[in-house]
Amino acid sequence: MAWCGNRCARAVRRGGDGRLHSRISNTNLLRDLFAEGALSTAFVTTFSKTIAREGDAAAWRLANKVATLTFLVLGALCALGMVFSHQLVALIAPGFHAGRRK
Numbered sequence: 001m002a003w004c005g006n007r008c009a010r011a012v013r014r015g016g017d018g019r020l021h022s023r024i025s026n027t028n029l030l031r032d033l034f035a036e037g038a039l040s041t042a043f044v045t046t047f048s049k050t051i052a053r054e055g056d057a058a059a060w061r062l063a064n065k066v067a068t069l070t071f072l073v074l075g076a077l078c079a080l081g082m083v084f085s086h087q088l089v090a091l092i093a094p095g096f097h098a099g100r101r102k
Contacts, residue, residue: 039070 043066050059081088 043063047059047063050062
């Protein structure tokens with residue numbers, strides 16, 4: 001990930017239009033939310049408490065439900081992102097046109 005961050009910083013210093021920066025910052029936001037953020041912290045705490053209170057089987061049922069829900073929500077978000085990709089690009093990187101290159 002450091003390689004991407006360094007590449008982004010170089011592109012911005014060279015006067016880039018921010019497309020690379022917006023792509024990396026959006027990816028980092030998703031990683032922060034799902035991998036290092038509140039979701040993982042809350043899940044580990046809840047999973048541990050469920051093991052202590054109700055046993056391993058109940059904790060793994062909980063893990064299965066969370067994984068399934070996460071898969072469905074992220075899958076839906078990805079599908080929506082593909083369908084509305086032009087609108088998302090216009091929102092995230094205004095002024096970027098796919099047909100125009102420098």
